[in-house]
Amino acid sequence: MSSARAPSGEQIEITSGDQAAVVVEAGGGLRSYRLGGRELLDGFAADEMPTSSRGKVLVPWPNRIRDGSYEFGGESHQLPIDEVAKRNAIHGLGRWAAWDVAERGEDRVLMRLAIHPRPGYPFSLTMDVEYLLSAEGLRVTTIATNTGASACPYGCGAHPYLTLETESIDELTLQSPAATVLISDERGIPVRAEPVEARSSTSAGPGRSEPRCSITRSRISSGARTGWRG
Numbered sequence: 413m414s415s416a417r418a419p420s421g422e423q424i425e426i427t428s429g430d431q432a433a434v435v436v437e438a439g440g441g442l443r444s445y446r447l448g449g450r451e452l453l454d455g456f457a458a459d460e461m462p463t464s465s466r467g468k469v470l471v472p473w474p475n476r477i478r479d480g481s482y483e484f485g486g487e488s489h490q491l492p493i494d495e496v497a498k499r500n501a502i503h504g505l506g507r508w509a510a511w512d513v514a515e516r517g518e519d520r521v522l523m524r525l526a527i528h529p530r531p532g533y534p535f536s537l538t539m540d541v542e543y544l545l546s547a548e549g550l551r552v553t554t555i556a557t558n559t560g561a562s563a564c565p566y567g568c569g570a571h572p573y574l575t576l577e578t579e580s581i582d583e584l585t586l587q588s589p590a591a592t593v594l595i596s597d598e599r600g601i602p603v604r605a606e607p608v609e610a611r612s613s614t615s616a617g618p619g620r621s622e623p624r625c626s627i628t629r630s631r632i633s634s635g636a637r638t639g640w641r642g
C-alpha cells in the first residue's frame with residue numbers, strides 16, 4: 413500500500429527559540445515562517461499545491477523573458493513558454509523541480525538543485541539555498557556554482573508572500589531602501605527604470621497618513637554570490 417505524499421514533497425521544519433520555518437522539496441521554497449506562533453507568510457498548507465510561485469526560489473532567472481527568447485555569447489536560445497497568456501518564460505527552471513536536502517540541522521537546512529543542460533538553457537549550474545534561523549531572524553543565502561566549461565547566464569530571486577494581521581494587504585505600504593524602481597509593461601517585462609524620488613507613494617490615499625509596516629524581531633534577508641568556473 414502506498415502512502416500519499418504532500419503535493420510539495422518532503423516538509424523540512426527548522427526551529428530556533430520561538431521561531432519555526434518549513435522548507436519544501438518541490439521548488440526548494442519556503443512554505444511557512446512563524447514567530448511566537450504568529451504566521452508571517454501568506455504561504456500554503458502542506459496538503460496544497462502552491463499557487464503563483466508562492467514561496468519559490470526563482471533560478472536561473474527571476475521575472476519574465478519576453479517570448480522565451482534571448483541571446484547569450486553570440487547565440488540565440490528559445491525557452492519553453494510557461495506563462496502562456498502573455499507568452500513569457502517565467503521565473504526560471506527550479507520552481508517545480510525536486511530539490512535535495514544536502515545538509516540539515518535543528519535550525520538550518522541546505523537545499524540543493526543540479527540544473528543540467530537542456531533546450532533553451534544548455535548550461536550547467538548547481539544551486540545551494542541555505543535557510544538559517546538565529547536571533548536575527550530568518551536568513552536565506554543563495555549560492556550558484558557554474559559546473560560547466562564556459563560562462564552561463566544567471567540570475568536569482570525569492571518569492572515569499574509576506575502577511576500581517578489584516579484581512580487585506582491593500583491598505584498597507586511596504587517601504588524599501590531602493591534608489592530606483594523598474595516600470596513594467598502589460599506583459600510584466602521591465603521596460604525602464606525611474607528614480608524613487610520621482611514616484612512618491614500615494615497608496616495611503618488622500619487625507620490619510622502613510623502606514624509604516626514592520627515585523628518585530630523578524631527579518632527575511634537574502635545574500636547571493638556566484639562562483640564561475642574558468
